[in-house]
Amino acid sequence: MMLGFKRVLLLLVSFIMAFSLSVQASDAYAPKLDQVKTSVLDTASLQRGADIYAQYCMGCHSLKYLRVSRAARDLEWTPEEGIGHLQYLRDGKGKVHDAILTTLDAQTAKVAFGVLPPDLSLEARLRGTDWLYTFLRSYERDAQGKVSNRLFDGVAMPFVLEGLQKSLPPAAFDAAVADLVNFLDYAAEPAKPIRLMLGWWVLGFLALLFVLTYLLKKEFWRDVKHQA
Ligand code: HEC
Numbered sequence: 001m002m003l004g005f006k007r008v009l010l011l012l013v014s015f016i017m018a019f020s021l022s023v024q025a026s027d028a029y030a031p032k033l034d035q036v037k038t039s040v041l042d043t044a045s046l047q048r049g050a051d052i053y054a055q056y057c058m059g060c061h062s063l064k065y066l067r068v069s070r071a072a073r074d075l076e077w078t079p080e081e082g083i084g085h086l087q088y089l090r091d092g093k094g095k096v097h098d099a100i101l102t103t104l105d106a107q108t109a110k111v112a113f114g115v116l117p118p119d120l121s122l123e124a125r126l127r128g129t130d131w132l133y134t135f136l137r138s139y140e141r142d143a144q145g146k147v148s149n150r151l152f153d154g155v156a157m158p159f160v161l162e163g164l165q166k167s168l169p170p171a172a173f174d175a176a177v178a179d180l181v182n183f184l185d186y187a188a189e190p191a192k193p194i195r196l197m198l199g200w201w202v203l204g205f206l207a208l209l210f211v212l213t214y215l216l217k218k219e220f221w222r223d224v225k226h227q228a
Contacts, residue, residue, distance in 0.1 A: 031134075031151060033128075033130040033131055033133075033134045033151075034130065034133055034134045034137065035130055035133075036129055036130055036133035036177075036178050036181055037178070038129055038178055038179075038181055038182035038185055039182065040182060040185055040186045040192045040193045040196070041193055041196060041197070042182065043075060043076050045178075045179045045182050045183075046074070046075050046179075046182055046183050046186050047075050047076075047077070048176070048179040048183075049179035049180045049181070049182050049183025049184070049186075050071065050075060050085060050086065050183050051085060052164075052176060052179060052180045052183070053180060053183055053184070054085055054086055054088065054089075056160050056161060056164065056180075057120070057160070057180075058086075058089060058100065058102055059089070059102060059103070059104060060102055060104050060109065060117040060157075060160075061102055061117045061118070061119065061120045062099065062100065062101045062102045062119050062120070062121075063099065063100040063101075063119070063120055063121045063187050064099045064100075064101060064119050064121055065099065065119075065121035065122070065187075066099060066100050066121055066187050066190060067096075067097055067098065067099055067100070068082045068083060068086050068087055068094065068095075068096050068097070068098055068099075068100060069082065069096045069097050070190055071086060071100065071187075071190070072085075072086075072096070074186070074190060074193065079096040080096075082096060083095075083096055086100050087100075089102075089103045090103065102117070104117070113156045113157070114156055115156050117157065120184060120187070121187055121188065122188050123184055123188065124181070124184045124185040124187065124188035124189075125188045125189065129181050129182075129184075129185050131151075132181045132184060133177055133178060133181045134151050135149065135151045135152055136161060136177050136180070136181070137173075137174065137177055138150040138151040138152070139159040139161065139162065139165075141159060141162070147159045161173075161177070164176065
């Protein structure tokens with residue numbers, strides 16, 4: 001059966017509308033997240049984020065799927081600089097081909113927090129960058145000194161960025177968290193910068209190919225039209 005072009009178009013549009021409606025509906029009860037703009041192509045931001053990670057998060061959380069050598073290469077550090085930035089907790093025992101591991105042992109963590117701080121290698125894929133950005137900026141301490149998180153009820157993780165948050169103006173703190181989230185986004189997919197760059201090359205190639213095939217088509221049809 002042949003469907004008319006209009007009918008196919010109508011079908012397509014209604015599919016797309018139904019899909020976007022269902023996406024909106026499933027978001028209806030989700031907490032409102034603050035949006036963050038990050039780019040894994042911004043190496044300076046990734047470097048700043050890695051340093052914040054190393055200083056404030058690595059004490060408890062590992063990135064077990066990311067090696068220091070890989071991170072150093074992508075962040076434009078030498079292997080030695082990579083060790084300096086990302087293995088400084090290991091007192092010179094960290095190797096460049098090791099993963100970025102915490103020095104916190106599981107037993108101590110269990111006693112201190114009741115739960116193990118999860119590995120953060122894939123956290124940005126699990127939660128998304130907006131969630132991470134909102135989570136890290138949702139800690140507060142009430143008058144009694146009790147810490148809570150507006151996004152994560154009853155969170156076992158302490159208010160680790162409290163010192164940083166107090167020492168910086170709000171906009172600078174937000175920017176620092178954005179760098180950190182950018183680094184976690186990179187860590188969740190180290191090939192992402194290359195993939196994005198490759199995407200532009202592919203689009204450029206297709207654009208060029210389009211022009212060439214169009215010229216070729218004109219060339220073929222010129223003869224056909226002349227015969228007619
Ligand atoms: C003192 C130890 C400690 C430090 C330092 C720490 N965390 Fe945590 N983190 C935890 C613990 C414990 C949990 C588990 C919380 C829970 O399940 O209630 C956690 C949970 C998390 C989660 C939520 C995981 C999930 O999806 O449920 C994220 C995201 C996170 N941490 C990110 C960070 C980042 C980023 C830093 C650095 C700024 C950091 N953490 C520093 C102990 C720590």
